[in-house]
Amino acid sequence: MTENYFEVLRPGINTTFQDNGRKNFYHIGIPFSGAMDNRNFVIANAISSNKKNNPVIEFALQGPKLRFKGDKVYFNVTGDVNFQILRKNKIEEGVCYQNIVLENNDCLDLISTNRSVYGYLSVNASFKVDFYLDSCSVNTKAEIGANNGKILEKNQIIKIENITKKYSLNKLDYINSKIENIRVIKGPHFDYFSKTAKELFFKEKFSVTKLTDRMGIRLDGPKIENIKNTNIKSEGLVKGTIQITADGNPIVMLSDHGTIGGYPKIGVVISADYDKLVQIPPGSKIKFKEINLKDAETIYKLYEMETQNLISKTK
Amino acid sequence: MIKNISNLGDAALYCDFGNDVNKEINSNVIQFFKNIKKSNIPGVINITPSYNKLIISFDINITNFDKIKKEVEQLNFKNEIANAGKLIKIPVCCDNDFALDIKRLEKLLKLEKEKIYKKFFSKKYYCYMTGFIAGMPFLGDLDDSLYARRLDTPRVKVPKNSIGLTEQFCNIYTFESPGGWNIIGKTPLDIFNNKNNSSPNLINPGDTISFFQISKSEFEKKYD
Numbered sequence: 001m002t003e004n005y006f007e008v009l010r011p012g013i014n015t016t017f018q019d020n021g022r023k024n025f026y027h028i029g030i031p032f033s034g035a036m037d038n039r040n041f042v043i044a045n046a047i048s049s050n051k052k053n054n055p056v057i058e059f060a061l062q063g064p065k066l067r068f069k070g071d072k073v074y075f076n077v078t079g080d081v082n083f084q085i086l087r088k089n090k091i092e093e094g095v096c097y098q099n100i101v102l103e104n105n106d107c108l109d110l111i112s113t114n115r116s117v118y119g120y121l122s123v124n125a126s127f128k129v130d131f132y133l134d135s136c137s138v139n140t141k142a143e144i145g146a147n148n149g150k151i152l153e154k155n156q157i158i159k160i161e162n163i164t165k166k167y168s169l170n171k172l173d174y175i176n177s178k179i180e181n182i183r184v185i186k187g188p189h190f191d192y193f194s195k196t197a198k199e200l201f202f203k204e205k206f207s208v209t210k211l212t213d214r215m216g217i218r219l220d221g222p223k224i225e226n227i228k229n230t231n232i233k234s235e236g237l238v239k240g241t242i243q244i245t246a247d248g249n250p251i252v253m254l255s256d257h258g259t260i261g262g263y264p265k266i267g268v269v270i271s272a273d274y275d276k277l278v279q280i281p282p283g284s285k286i287k288f289k290e291i292n293l294k295d296a297e298t299i300y301k302l303y304e305m306e307t308q309n310l311i312s313k314t315k
Numbered sequence: 316m317i318k319n320i321s322n323l324g325d326a327a328l329y330c331d332f333g334n335d336v337n338k339e340i341n342s343n344v345i346q347f348f349k350n351i352k353k354s355n356i357p358g359v360i361n362i363t364p365s366y367n368k369l370i371i372s373f374d375i376n377i378t379n380f381d382k383i384k385k386e387v388e389q390l391n392f393k394n395e396i397a398n399a400g401k402l403i404k405i406p407v408c409c410d411n412d413f414a415l416d417i418k419r420l421e422k423l424l425k426l427e428k429e430k431i432y433k434k435f436f437s438k439k440y441y442c443y444m445t446g447f448i449a450g451m452p453f454l455g456d457l458d459d460s461l462y463a464r465r466l467d468t469p470r471v472k473v474p475k476n477s478i479g480l481t482e483q484f485c486n487i488y489t490f491e492s493p494g495g496w497n498i499i500g501k502t503p504l505d506i507f508n509n510k511n512n513s514s515p516n517l518i519n520p521g522d523t524i525s526f527f528q529i530s531k532s533e534f535e536k537k538y539d
Contacts (some may be wrong), residue, residue, distance in 0.1 A: 029446035142449035236363030236370030268324025
């Protein structure tokens with residue numbers, strides 16, 4: 001039997017194996033991790049006719065360049081990604097949300113994400129990866145998950161197994177929605193901030209700084225004045241939590257966040273807007289909009305219906 | 316007991332046990348944590364105990380805030396689950412190479428280092444919570460005379476396995492990490508074992524820790 005694998009010609013900036021994350025370990029300091037943009041992760045596996053939680057390769061801004069060795073395999077890319085396939089003598093422009101074949105020695109060059117951060121590569125097969133605490137998701141801080149908890153490195157090999165014959169060549173019509181407002185439910189320390197600060201928080205725009213990664217987004221904008229206490233006794237966090245640091249800047253917790261923190265929480269991004277939030281690249285602006293719990297729950301149901309609808313279109 | 320339950324976003328419960336930090340309130344938090352964990356409420360995906368709060372996050376596809384809140388309030392609460400904390404002994408080497416902030420503490424606390432170590436090693440510490448980085452235990456309470464504020468500028472890299480003090484607490488840096496606690500020594504023990512696939516944490520909330528001092532040669536031997 002032919003061995004099928006990718007050779008990593010260029011690893012990309014922050015390329016990791018991810019699935020839907022680790023459950024039930026926050027109490028020992030291990031965050032959820034998992035694919036940042038859940039919808040694009042789920043769709044990637046659906047297009048590949050894979051199991052829902054099959055490991056994928058997640059890349060950020062600049063993706064990897066991979067050479068396929070073996071018989072043949074189909075893959076698809078989700079997100080808003082600019083990529084090419086290099087076959088013998090020709091270069092083919094890649095199309096997202098569609099299965100594409102790779103044959104022996106073909107190269108896949110995931111050049112960059114467009115006005116977004118994360119993209120996903122799925123194959124109609126399984127990447128041969130290690131699991132830790134029931135998940136392959138790489139957490140580079142705790143050095144756990146697939147690939148010894150590390151990002152991809154140049155010249156390494158990614159083994160591919162269980163190649164399936166089931167695939168469709170139809171392109172899924174899906175456009176990643178443009179970022180409007182990020183909707184937020186008020187947090188338990190909302191009243192730590194001055195009246196003016198609370199108004200500014202929902203009125204002004206904040207810039208996404210370069211200090212942004214899988215752990216969190218640091219924002220810059222009008223200073224949010226704390227009138228009570230800039231520190232609280234450390235307590236648990238969830239992804240999407242917006243803390244205000246002592247210098248008055250917001251930081252938003254993302255999937256690899258520290259499990260506890262000691263800054264007041266002004267709000268939490270609603271679950272339905274999390275995928276949009278993580279895709280906002282450094283240099284762009286965010287505007288927060290206040291929303292109540294009941295509306296957030298309704299909006300989530302619509303988000304989930306839309307995801308299921310997209311999945312059903314891949315069948 | 317829980318004073319108030321509110322929502323933290325649309326997929327988590329924020330259980331408030333008050334504002335004080337003490338062992339009594341914290342053991343209450345841990346009792347709740349263990350009871351909720353055992354009761355397997357559908358949809359619960361993470362429970363994070365801390366000094367005086369308990370955050371329960373849930374899968375919004377399976378359940379919602381109102382449902383989980385009711386289930387937590389109606390929990391068939393068993394007290395005995397809580398009394399299972401272990402006693403764990405941790406060796407610490409206080410060689411100058413590892414005790415990065417001992418000189419600062421001597422000045423700040425107006426105590427000689429021998430006295431600082433004597434006070435530090437003569438007490439047992441209670442684990443309030445673990446987290447921030449994987450496996451990091453937050454332990455207390457220190458003797459009053461050892462209360463020191465954080466470094467004015469946090470270190471970019473605190474070496475792995477360093478023992479740090481701040482206010483009434485001490486901790487162990489389970490990984491190299493940024494941090495502002497006053498470092499007084501280093502343990503050769505790995506507190507978080509990322510090769511252990513079932514229980515990677517040596518120290519869990521509710522456990523009791525006693526530190527004992529070892530020499531540099533003992534420290535190096537344990538590393539072999």
